[in-house]
Amino acid sequence: MTAETDARDRVLDAADALFYSRGFSAVGMDEVRDAAGVSLRRLYSVFPSKESIVLAMLERRHEQWTSGLDAVVGARSDPRSRILAVYDYLSAWFADESFRGCGFINAFGELGGVSPAVSALIRSHKQSFQDEMARLAAEAGAPPSLAPQLAILAEGAQTTAAIAGDASAAGHARAAAEVLVDAALA
Template identity: 60%
Template sequence: MTSESVAETIVNTADRLYYERGITAVGMAELRDEAGVSLRRLYSEFPAKDAIVRAVLEKRHLQWSDGVEARMSEAGTPRERLLAVYDYLADWFCEDGFRGCGFINAFGELGGEDAEVRRIVREHKESFQRRLAEIVDDLGAPTLLAAQLALLAEGAQTTAAIAGSGEAAGQARAAAEVLIDHALSAA
């Protein structure tokens, strides 16, 4: 195994375990066993658990951004691109093992104690809102709409995880349509 593939295996394994059970519930020895690497190799790739947590959050950021962008690229108009976010959420909420937003989960678990986790989570959420703001600008609607649509997406993620149902995505999409149409009529 190359160093890159070992690191990737460790991150993928950590991501799965942290998402299933929580970051603090998974020790380094369990991660080592699940990843199939020695403890020495684990620490040579990631000198501390917080480095693995950062790598997992970076991976999740890319997955989220790529997934949302791919779904939006299938849509034509700016309005359709904004609504595609909620279609992406609907698909995600139906995946086996869906447990909500990994960023919200990490923030809830570590955000009060770990400034780096807080920073990464905030940057992730801000980047999503900035992306929505770009599309809202293309739409010709007031900038405030981006924050409102982001809140709908965040709320849908939390609601879906707690309820164990994907219905929140459709409800958020319907609310987004009302917000978009209102913003356009007011503009």
């Protein structure tokens, strides 16, 4: 690992923890620098702006989300259970002590109106989830209309769990998804 890669990873780790727990606007570059243990010069050599850190952090979160979801879904063989595994993944995530909602929704709420690049990346992430739900629905033999219904259940569960501080939103979304899947496959 090069010094530049190490500094980049440390900055992203620090920024992710700070932004996710306190918000994007509330955290300044000095705080990121201090938490990462790098000089301001090194910070700006790796990331020329706060927006570049946010974009890199969101790209990394997208990769983590995708690989985590793929692992849970991929562990199931039955198409119906592969769809429902999405909500099991959410349930485990919501139960994590550090859960503060969807980082993409949080970023859009704070930065979506002022950063076209952040908005575009968030829209791409959300579209990839829609595409994954469409793939899972198609594999199960369900009509295409099921995918956006399932995705909205997952998105709503994320928001509800974050605002209410109640991880049971995943279970409620899973129960609703079961009804929708069973009706679509009947």
